[in-house]
Amino acid sequence: MDRARIGGLTALRGPRVITLVAVQFSIVAICMLTTLLVALQVQHTSIREETGERALDVAMSLAELPAVVEAVGSPDAGATLQPLADLVSESAGVDYVVITDDAGIRITHPVPERRGELVSTDPSIALGGETFVGTEVGTVGPTLRAKVPVWRDGVVVGTASVGILESSISAQLEERIWQVVPWVVGAGLFGLACAAGVSLLLGRRFDQLTVAAQEFETQRRLASALREQTHEFSNRLHVLFGLIEVDEREEALDYIRTLTPVDSLAAAxxxxxxxxxxxxxxxxxxxxxxxxxxxxxxxxxxxxxxxxxxxxxxxxxxxxxxxxxxxxxxxxxxxxxxxxxxxxxxxxxxxxxxxxxxxxxxxxxxxxxxxxxxxxxxxxxxxxxxxxxxxxxxxxxxxxxxxxxxxxxxxxxxxxxxxxxxxxxxxxxxxxxxxxxxxxxxxxxxxxx
Structure with a gap:
């Protein structure tokens, strides 16, 4: 190779390395942002599902307590049920617990002035004997709440409503975000540093095309080996399916034992x-x-x-x-x-x-x-x-x-x-x-x- 060509390749190497580093940085940054967004969405969905299930569990448990069933509708229901509602709210970590009678009138409420008033949201679903879980805006603000009927002798005599403020859910999500962000950012920075190091290392090698060709050949052979293993695994599944299809349980177990060291789980x-x-x-x-x-x-x-x-x-x-x-x-x-x-x-x-x-x-x-x-x-x-x-x-x-x-x-x-x-x-x-x-x-x- 003559000196002019060598000089041309050397002159081109710098821009190529910069371009390669920029592309790798962009890919890592996109992957990092995508991972962060997916993680946030998963956390958001998970928190809402967990919160809704927790509110529903607390409401159902409360509605089934004999003390609640017996007290709803009685003249001194408020005096009996308010301490219980406060205890459940504190122990379960929810923002409010409201118990109503069969007309939707509050028996318990975290704000004393609200007791004895008609609930601010539609109670008809719970009073109709069904369960409701969703977000509504009430007297304490937007809450993710669960409403369940209180049954006595086969008749709905009231409702039990348990709610968690949307602001509490947002705070929990924010807390989890700050737990996830350092890991994502750290992984992104590590990936960027690795990408930069690899790019600089490859940039110093004049024979990077040869290396790339060798890597491609290695990947081709690896893909071929994986295809062979996939084909073999598929054949084994067909054999197991056939043995199970003809109800040859022992033969199927014996065949599995030839593939991996397992034994029967029967303890008796x-x-x-x-x-x-x-x-x-x-x-x-x-x-x-x-x-x-x-x-x-x-x-x-x-x-x-x-x-x-x-x-x-x-x-x-x-x-x-x-x-x-x-x-x-x-x-x-x-x-x-x-x-x-x-x-x-x-x-x-x-x-x-x-x-x-x-x-x-x-x-x-x-x-x-x-x-x-x-x-x-x-x-x-x-x-x-x-x-x-x-x-x-x-x-x-x-x-x-x-x-x-x-x-x-x-x-x-x-x-x-x-x-x-x-x-x-x-x-x-x-x-x-x-x-x-x-x-x-x-x-x-x-x-x-």
Whole structure:
């Protein structure tokens, strides 16, 4: 190469390096700004969702408290509920808690002068028995609020409204922004410094074209290798799909073991064999409970006499799965502290008129005087949190089981178990049995007339 050409390339190298550095700086700056904007949007959305869920949880918990249900509509409701509203507002970190009667008149409000007045926003949704979550402008300013109905004996007797000021949300967003900005700016500056260093380093090398060509070849080979691996992975997925499609579970597990060092997760082989023909939901619920018991040394026994016949009234559906899951979870909670002596026994039987689910445990049992109350909403035998003399209930699982059973025309019966703890028996009549019962009741009614 002659000196004139060398001199020309040398003269051009400076502008090219400056151009390259400018382009890289621009790309890094754009990426940094884009990342910052996306992060801010994600944080904004996340904060609003978290705030709305928190307000809704507080409002629903407040509306279900027996003290609130009983006091709404009474002459001294304000004196009873205002201290409770102040306590909930302070402990939950919300800006206001308002409880109204069935006419939308405020019983509680953080500003005393506002008590006894009609609420400033439309209460019709909550008074109609539905839940509202959204932003409205009230007496304390724009707030993200949740409104829920207060039910008593199946009738809406008032509302519970919980709000968080938009200014509080903005302050929280600003706080998170200042937590994110230093990282984004730092990463951007680091990227810019690296880009500048790389550009200057490449600018000093006269053979940068050769280096670029070599890098391109390396990337080409890497892309080719990745395509081969992707093709191989796709073939393996096809094999697994085929094995699962023909219900060859063991073959599928063996094939996975040839690809990666994993082993079966079954902690109780006897239970796995017992549940081999059980519906998949039953297997999943009992396998999870068994694994939890095994961690504490206990064990689960099962006797399942049911086939999952979808399309018939005896299919093990969502309600049956919910009932079984709640009963088993309560039983596991009751025996966890017993270690190797903890036993939970589950029996699921398909009867002529539906399903019978029985769960026994070796726990402390349920006292006879509590059996009628334990399925009431807001009642629990577990430790309750007490603040200023106010007990906040925890459990709702057994109440849900009772409601589901009764919705199917069945029942939940609580008794003593031969294992030493409690026995829960839930019956879930199938659709045809309920239809026959309704038809018989209608016929009886016509005959009486």
């Amino acid at each position: 082989p006897d239970l796995e064999e017992t549940l081999a023909d059980a519906p998949v939901r039953v297997r999943a619920i009992l396998a999870a409970a068994s694994a939890r018991l095994c961690e504490h040394g206990g064990h689960l026994q099962a006797d399942v006499e049911i086939e999952d016949r979808t399309g018939t009234g005896l299919a093990f559906g969502d309600d049956a799965a919910t009932v079984l899951s709640n009963l088993v979870r309560n039983a596991v909670d009751a025996v966890e502290t017993q270690g190797e002596h903890g036993v939970v026994r589950v029996a699921i039987e398909e009867e002529a008129d539906g399903l019978r689910i029985q769960v026994d445990d070796s726990g402390p049992g349920i006292a006879p005087e509590l059996r009628d109350r334990i399925t009431e909403a807001g009642f629990s035998t577990k430790t309750t949190e007490t603040r200023d003399g106010l007990e906040i209930p925890r459990g709702v699982g057994l109440g849900l089981v009772r409601r589901l059973a009764e919705a199917h025309g069945g029942a939940l019966v609580i008794a003593d178990s031969e294992l030493g703890g409690a026995r829960f028996v839930a019956t879930l009549p199938n659709a045809s049995t309920r239809a026959d019962a309704d038809s018989e009741a209608a016929s009886t009614g016509r005959m009486d007339q």
